[in-house]
Amino acid sequence: MGRVVIDxxxxxxxxxxxxxxxxxxxxxxxxxxxxxxxxxxxxxxxxAGEVTPEVLAQARRAAETLLSNPVIEDVVSVREADPAEASA
Amino acid sequence: MGRVVIDxxxxxxxxxxxxxxxxxxxxxxxxxxxxxxxxxxxxxxxxAGEVTPEVLAQARRAAETLLSNPVIEDVVSVREADPAEASA
Structure with a gap:
Protein backbone atom coordinates (compact mmCIF):
# COMPACT_ATOMS: atom_id res chain seq x y z
CA MET A 1 0.00 0.00 0.00
CA GLY A 2 1.50 3.30 -1.08
CA ARG A 3 1.05 6.77 0.25
CA VAL A 4 1.42 10.16 -1.42
CA VAL A 5 2.04 13.33 0.57
CA ILE A 6 0.84 16.68 -0.77
CA ASP A 7 1.80 19.98 0.83
CA ALA A 48 -3.96 0.27 -3.16
CA GLY A 49 -0.71 -0.52 -4.96
CA GLU A 50 2.64 1.09 -5.51
CA VAL A 51 3.18 4.80 -5.96
CA THR A 52 3.82 4.88 -9.70
CA PRO A 53 4.48 7.94 -11.88
CA GLU A 54 0.82 7.70 -12.96
CA VAL A 55 -0.29 7.90 -9.32
CA LEU A 56 1.93 10.92 -8.73
CA ALA A 57 0.62 12.62 -11.88
CA GLN A 58 -2.99 12.07 -10.82
CA ALA A 59 -2.17 13.27 -7.29
CA ARG A 60 -0.65 16.45 -8.72
CA ARG A 61 -3.74 17.12 -10.83
CA ALA A 62 -5.95 16.54 -7.77
CA ALA A 63 -3.71 18.83 -5.72
CA GLU A 64 -3.97 21.62 -8.25
CA THR A 65 -7.72 21.38 -8.74
CA LEU A 66 -9.43 19.98 -5.63
CA LEU A 67 -6.92 20.33 -2.79
CA SER A 68 -5.68 23.86 -3.35
CA ASN A 69 -7.08 27.17 -4.49
CA PRO A 70 -4.59 28.32 -7.13
CA VAL A 71 -5.51 31.98 -6.56
CA ILE A 72 -4.21 32.00 -3.00
CA GLU A 73 -2.28 28.74 -2.52
CA ASP A 74 0.74 26.93 -3.96
CA VAL A 75 1.16 23.17 -4.20
CA VAL A 76 4.57 22.99 -2.58
CA SER A 77 5.22 19.30 -3.09
CA VAL A 78 3.66 16.07 -4.30
CA ARG A 79 5.79 13.07 -3.41
CA GLU A 80 5.78 9.50 -2.20
CA ALA A 81 5.67 9.41 1.59
CA ASP A 82 9.01 9.02 3.26
CA PRO A 83 8.47 6.21 5.81
CA ALA A 84 10.31 8.31 8.41
CA GLU A 85 7.84 11.18 8.18
CA ALA A 86 4.55 9.41 7.52
CA SER A 87 1.96 9.08 10.24
CA ALA A 88 0.68 5.60 11.06
CA MET B 1 17.58 32.75 7.57
CA GLY B 2 16.48 29.28 8.57
CA ARG B 3 13.14 27.59 8.29
CA VAL B 4 11.61 24.75 10.29
CA VAL B 5 8.78 22.62 8.92
CA ILE B 6 6.29 21.03 11.31
CA ASP B 7 3.72 18.48 10.16
CA ALA B 48 16.63 34.83 12.14
CA GLY B 49 19.73 32.63 12.14
CA GLU B 50 20.60 29.03 11.50
CA VAL B 51 18.41 26.08 12.41
CA THR B 52 20.31 24.82 15.44
CA PRO B 53 19.40 21.87 17.69
CA GLU B 54 18.07 24.46 20.19
CA VAL B 55 15.74 25.87 17.51
CA LEU B 56 14.48 22.39 16.65
CA ALA B 57 13.93 21.58 20.32
CA GLN B 58 11.92 24.77 20.85
CA ALA B 59 9.97 24.11 17.64
CA ARG B 60 9.10 20.63 18.89
CA ARG B 61 7.87 21.99 22.22
CA ALA B 62 5.78 24.59 20.37
CA ALA B 63 4.43 21.89 18.06
CA GLU B 64 3.37 19.71 20.98
CA THR B 65 1.73 22.49 22.98
CA LEU B 66 0.48 25.28 20.69
CA LEU B 67 0.37 23.82 17.18
CA SER B 68 -1.29 20.48 17.86
CA ASN B 69 -3.95 19.10 20.13
CA PRO B 70 -2.32 15.98 21.61
CA VAL B 71 -5.70 14.36 22.25
CA ILE B 72 -6.55 14.15 18.57
CA GLU B 73 -3.36 14.97 16.64
CA ASP B 74 0.19 13.70 16.25
CA VAL B 75 3.24 15.81 15.51
CA VAL B 76 4.50 13.79 12.56
CA SER B 77 7.75 15.65 11.96
CA VAL B 78 9.78 18.66 13.05
CA ARG B 79 12.69 19.28 10.72
CA GLU B 80 14.76 21.88 8.95
CA ALA B 81 13.13 22.80 5.64
CA ASP B 82 14.50 21.01 2.64
CA PRO B 83 15.14 23.79 0.08
CA ALA B 84 13.48 21.62 -2.57
CA GLU B 85 10.16 21.45 -0.71
CA ALA B 86 9.96 24.89 0.91
CA SER B 87 7.62 27.51 -0.42
CA ALA B 88 9.07 30.89 -1.33
Whole structure:
Protein backbone atom coordinates (compact mmCIF):
# COMPACT_ATOMS: atom_id res chain seq x y z
CA MET A 1 0.00 0.00 0.00
CA GLY A 2 1.50 3.30 -1.08
CA ARG A 3 1.05 6.77 0.25
CA VAL A 4 1.42 10.16 -1.42
CA VAL A 5 2.04 13.33 0.57
CA ILE A 6 0.84 16.68 -0.77
CA ASP A 7 1.80 19.98 0.83
CA UNK A 8 -0.18 23.14 0.13
CA UNK A 9 0.85 26.54 1.48
CA UNK A 10 -0.62 30.03 1.18
CA UNK A 11 1.18 32.04 -1.48
CA UNK A 12 3.89 34.28 -0.01
CA UNK A 13 2.10 37.48 -1.04
CA UNK A 14 -1.20 36.40 0.54
CA UNK A 15 -1.98 37.37 4.13
CA UNK A 16 -2.04 34.26 6.31
CA UNK A 17 -4.19 35.05 9.36
CA UNK A 18 -3.64 31.60 10.94
CA UNK A 19 0.12 32.04 10.72
CA UNK A 20 -0.14 35.56 12.14
CA UNK A 21 -2.14 34.23 15.08
CA UNK A 22 0.49 31.58 15.77
CA UNK A 23 3.44 33.96 15.53
CA UNK A 24 1.68 36.29 17.95
CA UNK A 25 0.99 33.51 20.43
CA UNK A 26 4.44 31.90 20.41
CA UNK A 27 6.32 34.56 22.45
CA UNK A 28 3.52 34.72 25.02
CA UNK A 29 4.17 31.01 25.65
CA UNK A 30 7.94 31.48 25.90
CA UNK A 31 8.87 30.48 22.36
CA UNK A 32 11.01 33.46 21.37
CA UNK A 33 13.09 32.20 18.44
CA UNK A 34 10.61 32.48 15.59
CA UNK A 35 10.12 35.56 13.43
CA UNK A 36 7.44 34.36 11.03
CA UNK A 37 4.95 31.50 10.76
CA UNK A 38 2.86 30.35 7.84
CA UNK A 39 0.22 27.65 8.11
CA UNK A 40 -0.75 25.39 5.26
CA UNK A 41 -2.22 21.96 4.67
CA UNK A 42 -0.76 18.50 4.40
CA UNK A 43 -2.66 15.67 2.73
CA UNK A 44 -1.87 11.97 2.85
CA UNK A 45 -3.48 10.00 0.01
CA UNK A 46 -3.37 6.21 0.06
CA UNK A 47 -3.36 4.01 -3.01
CA ALA A 48 -3.96 0.27 -3.16
CA GLY A 49 -0.71 -0.52 -4.96
CA GLU A 50 2.64 1.09 -5.51
CA VAL A 51 3.18 4.80 -5.96
CA THR A 52 3.82 4.88 -9.70
CA PRO A 53 4.48 7.94 -11.88
CA GLU A 54 0.82 7.70 -12.96
CA VAL A 55 -0.29 7.90 -9.32
CA LEU A 56 1.93 10.92 -8.73
CA ALA A 57 0.62 12.62 -11.88
CA GLN A 58 -2.99 12.07 -10.82
CA ALA A 59 -2.17 13.27 -7.29
CA ARG A 60 -0.65 16.45 -8.72
CA ARG A 61 -3.74 17.12 -10.83
CA ALA A 62 -5.95 16.54 -7.77
CA ALA A 63 -3.71 18.83 -5.72
CA GLU A 64 -3.97 21.62 -8.25
CA THR A 65 -7.72 21.38 -8.74
CA LEU A 66 -9.43 19.98 -5.63
CA LEU A 67 -6.92 20.33 -2.79
CA SER A 68 -5.68 23.86 -3.35
CA ASN A 69 -7.08 27.17 -4.49
CA PRO A 70 -4.59 28.32 -7.13
CA VAL A 71 -5.51 31.98 -6.56
CA ILE A 72 -4.21 32.00 -3.00
CA GLU A 73 -2.28 28.74 -2.52
CA ASP A 74 0.74 26.93 -3.96
CA VAL A 75 1.16 23.17 -4.20
CA VAL A 76 4.57 22.99 -2.58
CA SER A 77 5.22 19.30 -3.09
CA VAL A 78 3.66 16.07 -4.30
CA ARG A 79 5.79 13.07 -3.41
CA GLU A 80 5.78 9.50 -2.20
CA ALA A 81 5.67 9.41 1.59
CA ASP A 82 9.01 9.02 3.26
CA PRO A 83 8.47 6.21 5.81
CA ALA A 84 10.31 8.31 8.41
CA GLU A 85 7.84 11.18 8.18
CA ALA A 86 4.55 9.41 7.52
CA SER A 87 1.96 9.08 10.24
CA ALA A 88 0.68 5.60 11.06
CA MET B 1 17.58 32.75 7.57
CA GLY B 2 16.48 29.28 8.57
CA ARG B 3 13.14 27.59 8.29
CA VAL B 4 11.61 24.75 10.29
CA VAL B 5 8.78 22.62 8.92
CA ILE B 6 6.29 21.03 11.31
CA ASP B 7 3.72 18.48 10.16
CA UNK B 8 0.67 17.69 12.28
CA UNK B 9 -1.82 14.97 11.33
CA UNK B 10 -5.00 13.69 12.95
CA UNK B 11 -4.35 10.52 14.93
CA UNK B 12 -5.14 7.37 12.92
CA UNK B 13 -7.98 6.36 15.26
CA UNK B 14 -9.65 9.78 15.07
CA UNK B 15 -12.32 10.44 12.46
CA UNK B 16 -11.04 12.98 9.93
CA UNK B 17 -14.09 14.64 8.35
CA UNK B 18 -12.00 16.83 6.02
CA UNK B 19 -10.19 13.79 4.67
CA UNK B 20 -13.49 11.94 4.26
CA UNK B 21 -14.89 14.85 2.27
CA UNK B 22 -11.85 14.84 -0.01
CA UNK B 23 -11.89 11.08 -0.60
CA UNK B 24 -15.58 11.32 -1.49
CA UNK B 25 -15.00 14.17 -3.93
CA UNK B 26 -11.97 12.71 -5.74
CA UNK B 27 -13.77 10.01 -7.80
CA UNK B 28 -16.50 12.47 -8.80
CA UNK B 29 -13.74 14.56 -10.40
CA UNK B 30 -12.17 11.59 -12.16
CA UNK B 31 -9.41 10.83 -9.66
CA UNK B 32 -9.99 7.14 -9.12
CA UNK B 33 -6.69 5.85 -7.70
CA UNK B 34 -7.00 6.88 -4.06
CA UNK B 35 -8.54 4.76 -1.33
CA UNK B 36 -8.08 7.01 1.71
CA UNK B 37 -7.23 10.63 2.43
CA UNK B 38 -6.26 12.32 5.66
CA UNK B 39 -5.83 16.05 6.01
CA UNK B 40 -3.48 17.67 8.47
CA UNK B 41 -1.54 20.87 8.93
CA UNK B 42 1.87 22.04 7.83
CA UNK B 43 3.63 24.94 9.53
CA UNK B 44 6.69 26.82 8.33
CA UNK B 45 8.47 28.71 11.12
CA UNK B 46 11.26 31.12 10.26
CA UNK B 47 14.18 31.96 12.50
CA ALA B 48 16.63 34.83 12.14
CA GLY B 49 19.73 32.63 12.14
CA GLU B 50 20.60 29.03 11.50
CA VAL B 51 18.41 26.08 12.41
CA THR B 52 20.31 24.82 15.44
CA PRO B 53 19.40 21.87 17.69
CA GLU B 54 18.07 24.46 20.19
CA VAL B 55 15.74 25.87 17.51
CA LEU B 56 14.48 22.39 16.65
CA ALA B 57 13.93 21.58 20.32
CA GLN B 58 11.92 24.77 20.85
CA ALA B 59 9.97 24.11 17.64
CA ARG B 60 9.10 20.63 18.89
CA ARG B 61 7.87 21.99 22.22
CA ALA B 62 5.78 24.59 20.37
CA ALA B 63 4.43 21.89 18.06
CA GLU B 64 3.37 19.71 20.98
CA THR B 65 1.73 22.49 22.98
CA LEU B 66 0.48 25.28 20.69
CA LEU B 67 0.37 23.82 17.18
CA SER B 68 -1.29 20.48 17.86
CA ASN B 69 -3.95 19.10 20.13
CA PRO B 70 -2.32 15.98 21.61
CA VAL B 71 -5.70 14.36 22.25
CA ILE B 72 -6.55 14.15 18.57
CA GLU B 73 -3.36 14.97 16.64
CA ASP B 74 0.19 13.70 16.25
CA VAL B 75 3.24 15.81 15.51
CA VAL B 76 4.50 13.79 12.56
CA SER B 77 7.75 15.65 11.96
CA VAL B 78 9.78 18.66 13.05
CA ARG B 79 12.69 19.28 10.72
CA GLU B 80 14.76 21.88 8.95
CA ALA B 81 13.13 22.80 5.64
CA ASP B 82 14.50 21.01 2.64
CA PRO B 83 15.14 23.79 0.08
CA ALA B 84 13.48 21.62 -2.57
CA GLU B 85 10.16 21.45 -0.71
CA ALA B 86 9.96 24.89 0.91
CA SER B 87 7.62 27.51 -0.42
CA ALA B 88 9.07 30.89 -1.33
Missing amino acids: VMPKPEILDPQGKAVVGALPRLGFDLFTSVRQGKRFELEV | VMPKPEILDPQGKAVVGALPRLGFDLFTSVRQGKRFELEV
